[in-house]
Amino acid sequence: MAKGHVLVLPMPCQGHVVPLMELSHRLVDHGFEVTFINTDVDHALVLAALPEGVEALRGIHLASIPDGLADDEDRKDLNKLVDAYPRHMPAYLEALIGDMEAAGRRRVKWLIADFNMGWSFEVAKKLGIRCASFWPASAACLAIMLNIPKLIQDGVLNDKGWPDREETLQLAPGMPPLHTSLLPWNSAGAPDGQHIIFQLVCRNNKFNDHAEMTVCNSFHEAEAGAFKLFPNILPIGPLFADQRSVGSFLPEDTSCLKWLDAWPDGSVVYVAFGSMAIFDSRQFQELAEGLQLTGRPFLWVVRPDFTAGLSKEWLEEFQKHVAGTGMIVSWCSQQQVLAHRSVACFVSHCGWNSTMEVVRNGVPVVCWPYFCDQFLDRSYVTDVWRTGLAVSTGEDGVVTKEEVRCKVESVVGDAEFRNRARWLKDNAWRCIGEGGSSHENFTRFVDLLSE
Known part of the structure; x- marks a missing residue:
């Protein structure tokens, strides 16, 4: 009863x-x-x-x-x-x-x-x-x-x-x-x-x-x-x-989980910015080209309303260029993705749900906060737990493709970020x-x- x-x-x-x-x-x-x-x-x-x-x-x-x-x-x-x-x-x-x-x-x-x-x-x-x-x-x-x-x-x-x-x-x-x-x-x-x-x-x-x-x-x-x-x-x-089910507002694309299965442990860059962030077309393109520059496989969540003014032809052409190594989905089960053995790091807006999910799975973070409390969460990651780095904007407020590549490489390439992320994960499970x-x-x- x-x-x-x-x-x-x-x-x-x-x-x-x-x-x-x-x-x-x-x-x-x-x-x-x-x-x-x-x-x-x-x-x-x-x-x-x-x-x-x-x-x-x-x-x-x-x-x-x-x-x-x-x-x-x-x-x-x-x-x-x-x-x-x-x-x-x-x-x-x-x-x-x-x-x-x-x-x-x-x-x-x-x-x-x-x-x-x-x-x-x-x-x-x-x-x-x-x-x-x-x-x-x-x-x-x-x-x-x-x-x-x-x-x-x-x-x-x-x-x-x-x-x-x-x-x-x-x-x-x-x-x-x-x-x-x-x-x-x-x-x-x-x-x-x-x-x-x-x-x-x-x-x-x-x-x-x-x-x-x-x-x-x-x-x-x-x-x-x-x-x-x-x-x-x-x-x-x-x-x-x-x-x-956790009440998603968008249908989850489960095909990305099988796609992840094909990659080696700790090789895939997962990219998602939650349900509210919106990028203009220039920032979207810089992010896309930065992911391509890393030379790493990536899974990128692009909501239907994530960007405005972007040429449909540009996006289709980009997807053709990265077809072998990059996958774009409109939404996914983030908890299952972050728990997957192939994920190397998370490029994240640092919403608290995402932050707790990444902590629970011991994944390092490239922080890219958008609004509200996400700047505070970034500070936890970069200054307190030291499990990741934050991107920096140029004078025009744009994060360049070179900055994306640099921060992804710095986080994935430094074992200390993953070691500290695993330590935090162990504490969470305890x-x-x-x-x-x-x-x-x-x-x-x-x-x-x-x-």
Whole structure:
């Protein structure tokens, strides 16, 4: 018999759906009834991408509510997205819960919500539902957000969230250094919408007081400094789903796994930039030619919306040139790719899911952050763990093909990067194994949800 009915609510972005879907699978394994709530738009994408239909979710119920945006509005515009959903989604969430109970579903006992959906805790409190909070990024990122009042008091930030001082922050020993020009809320989109992101962060810090526990997709050895600073943030990761569906918005091309089988161990460069990054045509071409210059086999994920203005003929010609050594797919199972023996390094945007996946598999990284917390994750890789290098842009803001070749060769050619990546991998597996710190924290979480 199920232990209780739990609602799981991610922020409506691919990088937030994935870890909460991974967590949902684990909760189902522990006997909970889980209803996973996407927005209507994301719900349709997930259904269309499921390889075996809803059976691939193995007991997770799917539900959806509107996000408050019109059908033709850009959902990659974070400013627009986070402005809409606190105003529209609370009423829809409350109505959905009422409809489920009216239809005879078990009463909802717990809401596990993305920290970034803090408004939902007030809905839950109103309905007598207990709350737990899930933080999908690094604990260091949350630590910076929770330190906003002190940063303002110390004169580092003004009350609008903009830096008053140009300096590099390091909140505690062992935490990643971050320049004040790259704070997560200041790197999320157009500057004229920055106040929307900053206000959301400040509100969520207060909403989180309703949560009885805050867990995150990390592990102690990866972020010891952050967990010492905020011991109430409990790491339960790295999370993974054992090849079960994690709510991809695009169908996964599985042919690349057989393609990888044909290559020697540690030979393939894997390249992917997540679900949000967009390159202009020049940067796309520089990356493409840089991969070709390495002379190494590469697997490159190119979403349909990854670049604008690129000549279709140019791309077709490029694919002909690299047909023997390069494979381009629109989406893939990244967890399976990074676990493959043939992968030598990962050219990555450094989203936190990707960062945890690469850590769990002991793969070195060429860091190429795009926005938000990805600059902080880069700092972990390059400055704290020392498991990779970052690309540098020229004066025109472009990463050249020579820079791509140089950084790939430097990371793949230095055994120390792989040795440190393997050390971190071993620590990650110890944490999630029986008796490890993440395992113990997850047990505490399950016990709380079972009350």
